[in-house]
Amino acid sequence: MANKQGSLIRAFTLAVAVASAGTAAQAEDAWPTRQITFVIPFGTGGSVDRSMRLVAERMQEKLSVPIRVVNQKGGGGHVGTTYFLNQPTNGSFFLATAIHPYISNAILEFDPDYSLEDFAFVNGQWTDVDLFAVNKDLSFQTLEEFMQAVADEPGRYRVSVVTGSTGEINIQLALEAYGLPADAVNVVTYEGGGTARTAVAGGQVDMTVISASGSLPIAEFIRPLAVASNDRLDDWDAPTLNETLVDRGVSLTPLVGSMRGIAASATFATEHPEEFNRFVAAYEAVLQDDEFVAQLREQNIGADWLGPERTTEIVLSNFEVLKRFSAED
Structure with a gap:
């Protein structure tokens, strides 16, 4: 696997190496000459949809062609990812998604005809961690209280997660750490963060385990109980998962949450490296635009630039973690 990872990273490094400062300012008749499509493999209203639509709007100005979404x-993203891979590989389609963990989870769960090598990861723009939060009208003030209620009445409580998300794994890790079986709660899966959050905000479920930053718009409707990270978050008054477990004498390593960003077809990157690099340069340029970054921050959307090589390293590394969980299942 190490050799495969190394070759994939080297391929992306080679493609990016030929880029120059003038890549994004090619002649008017150069790629792209027609509309580009961003495929979002999730429903509308979620964090991926909101962030990628804003990026599409700004990138079409840089590339001088319309970008439809x-x-x-x-x-859990598999349908849209398959759809994307069945489109032309000439740079007219890009996958705007949570590139981790959904692509990897689909590979592990569905055994599809594609692998990580079929993607040229452009950038992981916004990496989040999971928030454990309950509907504000419930009485629970701590995760310990919620888990005790689950232990007292197994099967009563409902938890929303997005299909194929890290939330699915982190709720199971938390249940295990509290000495509870996987079926102690009813895990309700949704195809997008928007609907999963609406479910807990509206009381259709009791708890959600979902990206923390993406949940800020519903902060008034929920009560945070814990965050799946090593450190507390500035935006949420909640302990880390391991802080909630101190009295039990156990700890866990939560899975890092969604990394939202864009991937191209690997065929496009290898067969059209100059065009791929123009897209890379355009994406980097919009994330270095102070006005646009401020707009994203106002909406609690991340604006990191990792680039193809570092993004690919992270996706490959996390794939190995997900594979271990998959083997345990």
Whole structure:
């Protein structure tokens, strides 16, 4: 696996190496000459949809062509990802998604015809951690209280997660750490963060385990109980998972949350490296635009620039972690 990872990273490094400062200012007749499509493999209203639509709007100014956005939800991103891979590989389609963990989870769960090597990861723009939060009208003030209620009445409480998300794993890790079986709660899966959050805000479920930053718009409707990270978050008054477990004498390593960003077809990157690098340069440029970054921050959306090589390293590394969980299942 190490050799495969190394070759994939080297391929992306080679593609990016030929980029120059003038890549994004090629002649008017150079790529792209027609509309580009961003495929979002989730429903509307979630954090991926909101962030990628804003990026599309700004990137079309850099690339001087319209960028349309289509949502192809289903299977925790698998349906939309398959749809994307069946489109032309000439740079007219890009996958705007949570590149971790959904692509990896689909590979591990569905055994599809694609692998990580079919993607050229451009950038992981916004990496989040999971928040454990309950509807504000419930009485629970701590995760310990919620888990005790689950232990007293197994099967009563409902928890919303997004299909194929780290939330699915982190709720199971938390249950295990509290000495509870996987079926002690009813895990309700949704195809997008928007609907999963609406469910807990509206009381259709009791708790959600979902990206923390993406949940700020519903902060008034929920009560945070814990965050799945090593450190507390500035935006949420909640302990880390391991802080909630101190009295039990156990600890866990939560899975890092969603990394939202863009991937191209690996075929496009290898066969059209100059065009791929123009897209890379355009994406980097919009995330270095102070006005646009401020707009994203106002909406609690991340604006990191990791670039193809570092993004690929992270995706490959986390794939190995997810594979271990998959083997345990």
